[in-house]
Amino acid sequence: MSEIAPSAFIVKTLLWSPNDWGETGRVMIGEAARRVEVEAHVLRHWESVGVIVPSRDAGGRRDYGSGDIVKGRIVRACQELGMSLREVASILLDSRANRRVVIERRLAHIAEQRAKLDAAEEFLRHVIDCRATDVSQCNGWRRYAGLGPGQVDLTRAE
Missing domain, CATH: 1.10.1660.10 (Multidrug-efflux Transporter Regulator; Chain: A; Domain 2)
Incomplete structure (x- = not known):
């Protein structure tokens, strides 16, 4: 990213x-x-x-x-x-200890957001090159949507 x-x-x-x-x-x-x-x-x-x-x-x-x-x-x-x-x-x-707890919690939240943004970026990069005509059958789209594999993976050129 x-x-x-x-x-x-x-x-x-x-x-x-x-x-x-x-x-x-x-x-x-x-x-x-x-x-x-x-x-x-x-x-x-x-x-x-x-x-x-x-x-x-x-x-x-x-x-x-x-x-x-x-x-x-x-x-x-x-x-x-x-x-x-x-x-x-x-x-x-607050005290330094309390300040640290708040900042560590914020850092964990940022890491979670970063992971979501990375997944979104990966998905959108996939969409640019996806060859599927029916997106419900595309494994890349299905994976991003949290679904299992479809019938055919048309995302990669053979």
Whole structure:
């Protein structure tokens, strides 16, 4: 199977530094959302579930520091990898042992997805060259559908 390139956001996150904006100060929610590349309501939701809880200024407004931005980018990258917000919270907030369990579970899920994608790719490559006129009789199609062999295997040239 061909190599799948990571998303542009994940690449930027891996290469990103809090100093990329030339400042290390605190920012309000609109600027934080811009830096994390999400809408402000997403940051509010993440706060409501406890994933990122910014401090508040004297007026009660959310006040995001560089650590909050880093966490936000981690949340976003993890979600792009298919992780649920609950899984991301475990990675950010739980003990190292719990974090490891969540990541190992995600890796097992990825391996399962990869196996399914490999099977799908193999099947589609077969379909390109399949000579069967009746696909229900093609052993390649039947194998992919989880059926036993048909009467004749027309998939290979003699």
